[in-house]
Amino acid sequence: MSLDLPGYAHAYSGKVRDLYTPLVGDVARDDQILLVASDRISAYDFVLDSVIPDKGKVLTQLSLWWFEQLADLVPNHVISTDVPDAVAGRAVLVERLEMAPVECVARGYLTGSGLADYQRSGVVSGVSLPDGLVDGSRLPDPIFTPSTKAPLGEHDEPISYDEVVAEVGAPLAQQLRDLTIAILKRGNEIAEKRGIILADTKVEFGQRPDGTLVLADEVLTPDSSRFWPADSYAPGGPQPSYDKQFVRDWLTSPASGWDKSSGEAPPPLPDEVVDKTRAKYVEAYESLTGRRFD
Structure with a gap:
C-alpha cells in the first residue's frame, strides 16, 4: 500500500488512507502527518480488491471544501496542501493530534x-x-x-x-x-x-x-x-x-454471489459498478460544491 515519497516515511495504512511522517534529515517529525487518500474502497469491514478511480481526490477536495464551510464551528487539522507531486490533489499535510x-x-x-x-x-x-x-x-x-x-x-x-x-x-x-x-x-x-x-x-x-x-x-x-x-x-x-x-447493494445482491455472513472476502466489483460508483462520488462533489471536478 505504501508509496516511495522522498522526505517522508510510511507510518500506517488504514482502510482508505495512508499516513506518512515528514522527515528532517533522517529524523521523523512528531508534530505533522501527511494524510493520503487512496482509491481503495471498503464495505462491510473489508477492503475490496477493486479501486474507484479518482476517489481519493474527490474525498480530499470535498473535505477541504467542507473544512472551509465549518471553520467558524471548529478548527481543523489542515496545515498545507503543498504535497509531493505523486500524491497531488489527494493528500494534505496535517497536525498530529x-x-x-x-x-x-x-x-x-x-x-x-x-x-x-x-x-x-x-x-x-x-x-x-x-x-x-x-x-x-x-x-x-x-x-x-x-x-x-x-x-x-x-x-x-x-x-x-x-x-x-x-x-x-x-x-x-x-x-x-x-x-x-x-x-x-x-x-x-x-x-x-x-x-x-x-x-x-x-x-x-x-x-x-x-x-x-x-x-x-x-x-x-x-x-x-x-x-x-x-x-x-x-x-x-x-x-x-x-x-x-x-457498492453495498451490489455486494448483497444475487449478482455478486457473495454471502455477507460467510466471513469470506467480497469479490471484485464489475467494471460497471466501479464506473457508476466513481460517477456517484463525482456527482456528490459537484452537486455540493458547485464546482466541476477536474
Missing part, C-alpha cells in the same frame, strides 16, 4: 445500523426514539450515536453517551456530542440548498497539546456520510444515494 477514542456519529434520519437497532429495541445508542418510524424517517431532532473504534477488520459497536462520558470524561464527551451534531446540522443547511439530504455522518476529532478539540481526517464525504437526492426522498425503504451504498 491525540485522537478521540470513539467514533462520533450523528443521525438526522433513521436508516442503516441505526434502523436495525431501533427495530429491535426502539433505542439507538441509548437514545429512545418515537414509535412508528420507518426506514428513512426524519428524526424529531438529530441524535448523537457514537460507537467504538474497532481495529481494522473488526466491527465498530454502538455505545451510549454515558459510555463516552466514562471513556473520556464529561467535558470532552459533551464537546464531541455537541460538535458532531452541529456539523450535521450545518452540513444539512448547506446540502438542502443544493437539493441533497444529509442523513447521517461520522466525524473524527483530535486534541492539540493544549487540549483544543480539532476536526480531523475527512468530513462530510460519501465515505463518511449518507447523501440522498431530496427530489426522490420517500420514507419507507432504502433511498437512492450518492455514497458507497451502491
